[in-house]
Amino acid sequence: MNCPKCKSAHKIKRGILNRKQRYCCKSCGYHYTVMRKKTAKPDAMKKQALHLYLEGLGFRAIGRMLGVSHVSVYRWIKKFGETLDSVKSNGNR
Numbered sequence: 162m163n164c165p166k167c168k169s170a171h172k173i174k175r176g177i178l179n180r181k182q183r184y185c186c187k188s189c190g191y192h193y194t195v196m197r198k199k200t201a202k203p204d205a206m207k208k209q210a211l212h213l214y215l216e217g218l219g220f221r222a223i224g225r226m227l228g229v230s231h232v233s234v235y236r237w238i239k240k241f242g243e244t245l246d247s248v249k250s251n252g253n254r
């Protein structure tokens with residue numbers, strides 16, 4: 162991404178802020194941030210994956226439905242693990 166102010170491609174990396182790459186434009190000195198490469202999936206998709214998991218679907222099935230790898234799905238579910246356990250135990254009661 163080029164500078165939003167002067168469209169110059171000359172920029173200096175100024176570290177990362179809130180998971181965004183921060184740049185300083187070499188031409189006009191303008192500071193701006195750019196989202197880092199979009200490897201992260203939106204939260205909505207993660208929530209959907211979690212929901213499908215609670216519905217009893219496997220990681221691979223969820224991955225196929227959402228168009229992501231089952232490894233990603235597994236990571237999300239694992240991350241939600243604690244919440245998930247409480248959700249599940251509440252459902253069983």
Ligand SMILES: [Zn+2]
Pocket residue numbers: 164165166167168169186187188189190191
């Ligand atoms: Zn600029």
